Amino acid sequence: MESSTAIRISEMVTQMRQRMNALPESRRHWHQLALADIYEATGIYPCDEGLFSCEIVKGGNEAGQGGYSFCHRGTFLGRHDVVLKELKWYRSSKSTSRESVDDRRRLEREVAVWKSFNHPHVLRLIGCYTHNNKTYMVAPYMPKGNARTYIRKHSDLNCPKVLLQVAQGLEHIHGVGAVHGDICGNNVLIFDSGNACIADFGLSIMAERYPAEDYSSPWQEGGGVRWKAPELLHIVNNQYPLRTTQSDMFSFGRLIYELTTGRVPFAHIRDDHYAFNYIRDGGTLEMPQDDHARSRGLTRQMWALAQDCWAVDPNSRPTARETVWRLKSFGI
Numbered sequence: 001m002e003s004s005t006a007i008r009i010s011e012m013v014t015q016m017r018q019r020m021n022a023l024p025e026s027r028r029h030w031h032q033l034a035l036a037d038i039y040e041a042t043g044i045y046p047c048d049e050g051l052f053s054c055e056i057v058k059g060g061n062e063a064g065q066g067g068y069s070f071c072h073r074g075t076f077l078g079r080h081d082v083v084l085k086e087l088k089w090y091r092s093s094k095s096t097s098r099e100s101v102d103d104r105r106r107l108e109r110e111v112a113v114w115k116s117f118n119h120p121h122v123l124r125l126i127g128c129y130t131h132n133n134k135t136y137m138v139a140p141y142m143p144k145g146n147a148r149t150y151i152r153k154h155s156d157l158n159c160p161k162v163l164l165q166v167a168q169g170l171e172h173i174h175g176v177g178a179v180h181g182d183i184c185g186n187n188v189l190i191f192d193s194g195n196a197c198i199a200d201f202g203l204s205i206m207a208e209r210y211p212a213e214d215y216s217s218p219w220q221e222g223g224g225v226r227w228k229a230p231e232l233l234h235i236v237n238n239q240y241p242l243r244t245t246q247s248d249m250f251s252f253g254r255l256i257y258e259l260t261t262g263r264v265p266f267a268h269i270r271d272d273h274y275a276f277n278y279i280r281d282g283g284t285l286e287m288p289q290d291d292h293a294r295s296r297g298l299t300r301q302m303w304a305l306a307q308d309c310w311a312v313d314p315n316s317r318p319t320a321r322e323t324v325w326r327l328k329s330f331g332i
Contacts, residue, residue: 227251
């Protein structure tokens with residue numbers, strides 16, 4: 001879509017949203033239908049000021065939680081299934097404290113970056129929604145779930161294709177100067193078609209900016225450490241080092257292992273704290289020799305790519321663009 005067309009659609013949607021919100025509830029139906037059609041056809045939905053209550057219906061029950069958010073099901077514009085992510089660390093949106101103001105500004109910046117992504121393998125963020133003094137990030141609901149869960153139930157998932165699509169999504173994210181910060185099977189979602197997209201851009205980075213007494217990140221306590229680059233394991237001046245495009249690529253190498261084996265890295269170490277110490281002390285992964293991993297695409301070429309992603313020197317790791325090229329050269 002040409003940028004001029006997208007701008008015109010964006011302006012039209014903005015005007016329609018404002019008119020709909022000003023109407024009584026009994027007269028909003030046709031506006032809602034038209035907006036739902038436009039969103040379905042274009043994916044365009046400008047809502048920098050946040051979603052209106054007439055645009056979102058939040059389900060009553062919690063649908064699950066991750067390291068950084070509680071998840072709720074909901075409906076967008078009366079038609080589209082969505083997930084509402086309630087950020088664990090986010091302070092009251094009504095508070096006027098300095099910390100709360102900083103929270104809002106930080107969230108607004110991250111949301112603006114996420115909404116700017118326009119790639120088939122990066123999950124689109126619809127916007128933010130505030131209800132009962134809680135703020136949610138709203139994104140499309142993916143009924144197939146994440147790759148980690150899906151692959152345990154469906155051995156027919158085309159892992160090399162998924163890995164290529166994740167690499168293409170990372171190429172887009174890195175190309176605009178952004179860092180994902182938490183590449184793992186839980187943050188790769190599967191479409192009904194079997195295609196994949198990267199989700200939850202920046203949530204781990206936002207959470208990790210808070211002191212331990214305010215928010216105990218699973219990246220600090222364990223959990224995501226199995227995918228974490230070694231340069232991020234050491235605290236400097238009571239802070240963890242910033243994540244980079246190179247640390248994303250290290251995590252991508254771990255994702256290769258996770259998807260092709262169907263196991264989290266270092267699965268033989270059940271306790272995350274022991275895993276943290278083992279990895280920090282130089283523990284490495286060995287190439288599985290079973291037919292199961294080979295049938296899912298763990299060839300010697302693929303293993304060599306994973307090892308290159310795990311280079312101790314961040315500058316020696318392949319970029320996302322180089323990784324896309326290499327995966328395509330494998331015939332994927």
